Amino acid sequence: MRRTLPICSLLACLCLPQLLLAQELMQRLGGANGPPVVEDAAQLAVPMLADGTVDLSGVWIDGGTGRAEDLLPAGTLNNLMQPLTKEKYLARDPADDPYNWCMPGGPVRITGGFAWRFVQHPTTNATHIFMLQEGNAHTYRQIFMDGRPHPEDPRPTWYGHSIGHWEGNTLVIDTIGLNDIFWLDVGGTVHTEQLHLIERWTRSDYSTLQREVTIDDPGAYTAPFTVSYTAKLAQPGSEILEYICIENNQYGVAGGAVSE
């Protein structure tokens, strides 16, 4: 214990500037990208559509931020990674994250860090649900709700092929046909084209969406695992804004990953 205190103090000193810098920049640069969220709305009922399904429409903030490694119990991801997955994971550098070069973040990160909108179309017996992303690649996901199956051999894409159905008040989205180019999350969690994602979206109260994402990828992990996220409803009147990441992306210049 006598040796612990100096070590901890040293580490705290080393980490503190980063901590303060990050906090200060966050505050001074106007906070998160999204509009303010609804607070204290627990007394409001979860809205329902005429067909008896939950109304998910609105602008939501977050619901896909964070590294799986941090969101799972300590050591879980490490224990599940196959040897090649672990090697790839440890070698990943933020400068190699396609997201930082304005490419799509894939189905989990489409809701991370920026405002996004859920659209059920039509609003009675929806055949499609869309997730419209404000940030980064300024793109969308479409979820087929009309009962169609997955194609037998889908071409791997950034958002894959998604089909959805309701289990009670929970929207279940099943996705396959994903490419292995994007990083699953900001931490570089690895996946392969064998990735099968199962998402469970539940509006647990008026202003909160709970999201459980099961990552089933026999090409990268020894067993499926589930990561949980939370999205918050933006204040009424909030809109998603235009954000074209590639417009003036100077990522890498300051840090030296690319020259000007």
Next chain:
Amino acid sequence: MRYRSPLLIIASILMLTGLFTRAALAHHSWISEYDANKALAVKGVVTKVEWTNPHVHIYVDSTDDSGNVTAWNFEMASVLSMERGGWSRRTINVGDVISVEGFGGRAVTERAIASTIITNDGQSLFNEKPRD
């Protein structure tokens, strides 16, 4: 339970730092681009404003006592974040004299990030919403 494992304490500190650091990430990892040990303060003339995404850039020429000019490129937040915070593309204009505090780039110091901007009339443009 009286003595906690040193590893646990160290892990907690690292995790706490990591969480806060990641909370600040918007589009990019600022920590991988900017050096917290390169705090700087620059006064100069705005030569260009790029009101763009993913991030706004404000270019400033500063002149030292010997007349040497240094061209700075200061990165700021996204247009989304700044407009929601009350800024507009007309808040800072070419020709304005401003003082900027921030942090230098890890590889290119002059490619920096702004944390505070003070206009010539003393108005701070980060800790409060800009005035009309």
